[in-house]
């Protein structure tokens with residue numbers, strides 16, 4: 001179990017140092033370890049699914065290397081969702097690797113927080129929050145606020161604790177993990193419910209709640225676009241501001257950082273885990289046909305677009321009482337494939 005557990009954590013965020021079962025303080029006892037580990041794994045899968053959804057129509061589409069799996073024991077192979085393991089390409093600290101760190105850490109935080117809310121984690125309770133002094137007094141905190149602090153702390157305990165050392169790669173991993181968690185926290189929203197006579201809203205109780213993980217995914221994708229190249233100087237990740245001025249980056253800025261430039265994802269390159277764009281298919285019902293075409297053209301490939309037809313539900317009518325009846329219609333859409341000139 002100990003080894004399996006350690007490898008599963010490695011599978012979520014690629015690190016190859018140290019083992020888990022940290023001795024650090026947690027409000028939970030050791031009994032909670034297998035339970036939390038299952039949420040860590042579920043979170044890892046959620047993060048990768050969201051990564052693939054966000055990058056579906058980009059040149060890099062969050063494809064992950066599989067060739068290293070061959071070398072792993074059979075129980076790991078059968079439990080790994082996508083074959084995310086340590087490999088040559090994964091050790092490069094590119095902005096893609098940064099994204100995977102951030103979204104995995106974010107998704108694990110999200111998952112643990114949601115499981116806590118559902119009451120699935122013994123010992124984890126609703127968050128206690130203070131009302132801002134200047135807030136109006138027609139509402140109070142009530143209900144159960146999402147305990148993101150707990151989610152963050154346990155995520156750190158599982159994945160950050162694997163990072164030991166004082167080198168560029170460790171700092172890179174830790175920074176991007178932290179940015180992921182910060183973006184989850186920034187997605188907390190206040191939700192309220194009215195109490196009061198016959199639907200009047202004289203008194204409201206409110207709580208803080210996480211939104212859908214897709215929102216975190218799209219926020220992180222925007223941040224990925226603005227990632228900064230950094231250098232590890234004087235034990236800190238530093239960003240170049242002007243020609244002779246550097247500044248240490250802080251996770252508070254919610255900025256992803258990278259150390260290495262990305263490989264060319266247009267071409268097939270198994271050492272970096274890139275399938276290449278030749279033969280890539282892009283559907284016009286997901287993005288515009290123009291975007292599909294430019295995806296091929298950006299990689300020096302020709303595009304071939306054909307029309308396809310699908311059946312969808314349409315002309316839906318409400319039938320008294322209480323069902324909805326629809327017709328079946330056909331809808332045309334384009335499918336673009338990248339081809340050689």
Ligand SMILES: *[C@@H]1O[C@H](CO)[C@@H](O)[C@H](O)[C@H]1NC(C)=O
Pocket residue numbers: 262263264267268269271272
């Ligand atoms: C694969 O990518 C690596 C890293 O960018 C590069 O050094 C190597 O030349 C590439 N190989 C091919 C066949 O393009």
Ligand SMILES: *[C@@H]1O[C@H](CO)[C@@H](O)[C@H](O)[C@H]1NC(C)=O
Pocket residue numbers: 052056061062063275276277278279280281
């Ligand atoms: C990513 O693109 C490659 C081809 O470029 C394709 O084979 C693969 O299925 C795509 N992956 C996902 C998750 O869409």
